[in-house]
Amino acid sequence: MAIETFYDVMRRQGITRRSFNKFCSLTAAALGLSPAHAQDIRHAMETKPRIPVLWLHGLECTCCSESFIRSAHPLAKDVILSMISLDYDDTIMAAAGEQAEAIIAETIEKYDGNFILAVEGNPPLNQEGMSCIIGGRPFLEQLKHAADHCKAIISWGSCASWGCVQAARPNPTQATPVHKVPGLADKPIIKVPGCPPIAEVMTGVISYILTFDRFPELDNQGRPKMFYSQRIHDKCYRRPHFDAGQFVEEFDDEGARKGYCLYKVGCKGPTTYNACSTVRWNGGLSFPIQAGHGCIGCSEDGFWDKGSFYERLSDIQGFGIEADADQIGGAAAAAVGAGVIAHAAASAVKRARSGSSPAPADTTTTHEDA
Numbered sequence: 001m002a003i004e005t006f007y008d009v010m011r012r013q014g015i016t017r018r019s020f021n022k023f024c025s026l027t028a029a030a031l032g033l034s035p036a037h038a039q040d041i042r043h044a045m046e047t048k049p050r051i052p053v054l055w056l057h058g059l060e061c062t063c064c065s066e067s068f069i070r071s072a073h074p075l076a077k078d079v080i081l082s083m084i085s086l087d088y089d090d091t092i093m094a095a096a097g098e099q100a101e102a103i104i105a106e107t108i109e110k111y112d113g114n115f116i117l118a119v120e121g122n123p124p125l126n127q128e129g130m131s132c133i134i135g136g137r138p139f140l141e142q143l144k145h146a147a148d149h150c151k152a153i154i155s156w157g158s159c160a161s162w163g164c165v166q167a168a169r170p171n172p173t174q175a176t177p178v179h180k181v182p183g184l185a186d187k188p189i190i191k192v193p194g195c196p197p198i199a200e201v202m203t204g205v206i207s208y209i210l211t212f213d214r215f216p217e218l219d220n221q222g223r224p225k226m227f228y229s230q231r232i233h234d235k236c237y238r239r240p241h242f243d244a245g246q247f248v249e250e251f252d253d254e255g256a257r258k259g260y261c262l263y264k265v266g267c268k269g270p271t272t273y274n275a276c277s278t279v280r281w282n283g284g285l286s287f288p289i290q291a292g293h294g295c296i297g298c299s300e301d302g303f304w305d306k307g308s309f310y311e312r313l314s315d316i317q318g319f320g321i322e323a324d325a326d327q328i329g330g331a332a333a334a335a336v337g338a339g340v341i342a343h344a345a346a347s348a349v350k351r352a353r354s355g356s357s358p359a360p361a362d363t364t365t366t367h368e369d370a
Contacts, residue, residue, distance in 0.1 A: 007046040020045070031204050032226055037211075044211040051210055052115035054107055054146055055089035058139045059132050059166045059175050060121025063196040064157040065091045071199035072283040084206060087115075090134075101135040104142070108149045116209070117150035119143065119160045123181060124173035131173040144183060152188040152215065153178060156202065158298055161191035161223075168304035179222065190215050191222040195298035198279050201227045221301070223273070232295050233269040235277040238262065256292065266310035267294030274299045 010020055021038075024045065028038040057065075069092070087107040090100060107115060121139075124131040129138030147153060155178045158164040166175035179189050192205055205224055208216045216224040233239065241247070242261040249255060249264055263270070269277070272295050276287040289295055296309040 005046060005049055009050070010045075027207050030200055031208055041207070041211045044213075048210060048213070050085040051206075052085045052087055052107060052111045053118055054087060054104060054115060054150070055091075055118040055120065056139070056143060056146060057090060057134070058119065058121030058123050058143065058159070059173070060157070060159045062091055062120070064120045064159075064202070065089070067194075067196035067199045068156075068202050069199075070282070071203040084116075084210070104146065108146065112149050114151055115149075116152055116154060117146050118154045118156055119178050120156045121159045122163060122166060122175050122177055124166070124175045125181075126172065126174035131175075140181070143178075143181065147181075147184050147187055150187065152190070153184070154205065155179065155189060155191045155193075157197055158193045158195045158303070161193040162301040162303075164195060165304050188215065189222060190218060190224065193223065193228075193299040193301075194274060195303075197299070198227075198275060198281060200279050201275055219273075227275045227279070228273045228299070230273065230275075230278075231270060232272050232274055232277045232289070236269055236289060237277070238289060251292075262289060262292075262294040263316070264312050265294055266296075266308065266312055268297030268300070268303075268309075268313065269295040270316045271313060272297040272300055 007020065010023075015023075021042065024042040025035065025038045027041050028035060031037075055065075088100070088103045090096075093100060093103075095103060121132075123129055123138070123140040123143050125140065129140030132139040134142050155161045159166060160178045163171075163175055163177045166173065167177070178184060179191070190205065192202060194201070201224075204227065205216065208224075208226070216226050219225050219228060233242070236242075238259060238261045241259070242263060246258075246260045247255060247264040248260045248262050251265060261267070267289065269289065276295070277289065280287045280290070294309070297303040297306070300306075
């Protein structure tokens with residue numbers, strides 16, 4: 001039997017055409033697309049079958065799933081029940097045991113080469129993968145088997161994208177991100193890092209794939225540019241304090257109470273690419289920096305091994321990092337003065353080379369001056 005389209009499911013659930021059109025417009029806005037693309041989304045929802053998805057779990061804490069189910073635009077229930085055909089996810093599915101594991105084999109056979117493999121967590125390679133057993137066999141085997149037959153892979157979160165805490169030194173289990181697992185490098189892989197990723201980033205990626213039948217444009221690390229093209233620092237509402245040299249020196253000091261920049265107490269926003277400062281969390285309500293805690297760089301490769309979360313970065317170049325506002329002003333004035341002197345010197349050298357001398361000062365006294 002053919003898979004229902006998104007619109008088929010919505011109609012069956014009693015959703016009106018008006019509400020459906022509104023959903024398409026909101027989805028376009030959430031993806032950062034122009035209003036004109038709402039028509040493309042509408043067409044895709046009406047004509048394309050839902051995407052079969054196998055969502056596998058390796059070494060992880062399930063925070064990606066916890067984030068995903070809290071999406072507000074679109075709602076996670078709409079994604080799971082309507083936009084995709086989530087055939088397997090051992091965290092939220094009703095089936096268990098042999099019945100659940102049989103679904104994987106059934107989906108692979110029925111949709112060979114046409115399903116999306118979503119991976120949360122990563123496999124350990126040491127001891128033939130025995131540190132993570134799913135359904136009586138190593139997760140590594142389950143992952144490789146599903147990857148051999150899938151259309152593409154989505155690596156949810158920093159565990160699947162980079163390794164995260166499981167792969168932190170000394171990494172005794174040899175936990176390995178998905179793209180570095182032997183045999184998987186030739187598969188299209190999209191990384192959606194974060195610990196966890198933002199809910200609307202996860203559902204936004206799925207919405208884009210369904211609408212345009214392709215991955216969104218990726219950066220050189222395999223992350224969707226629509227969400228990972230800018231540093232958190234670039235759009236942070238505390239950025240003016242950074243530029244003015246106004247910093248929190250220690251938590252709960254006067255600067256903290258005034259909402260100054262958190263760079264000096266370890267904020268990694270200047271080197272972290274994510275949408276936290278624009279999309280934010282909990283339906284756009286807030287994000288860690290807004291709550292008074294610096295970014296820990298959880299969406300970046302190897303963030304667990306880059307030192308203390310509360311130690312400031314020493315190699316960030318920017319206006320005002322190591323100076324207060326008065327020192328910055330003094331430095332600017334000195335630079336202007338140096339520029340004036342340099343210009344005067346250059347003018348004198350030019351006149352000397354041309355053999356001309358400076359014009360005499362005008363000493364004529366007018367009647368009015370007298």
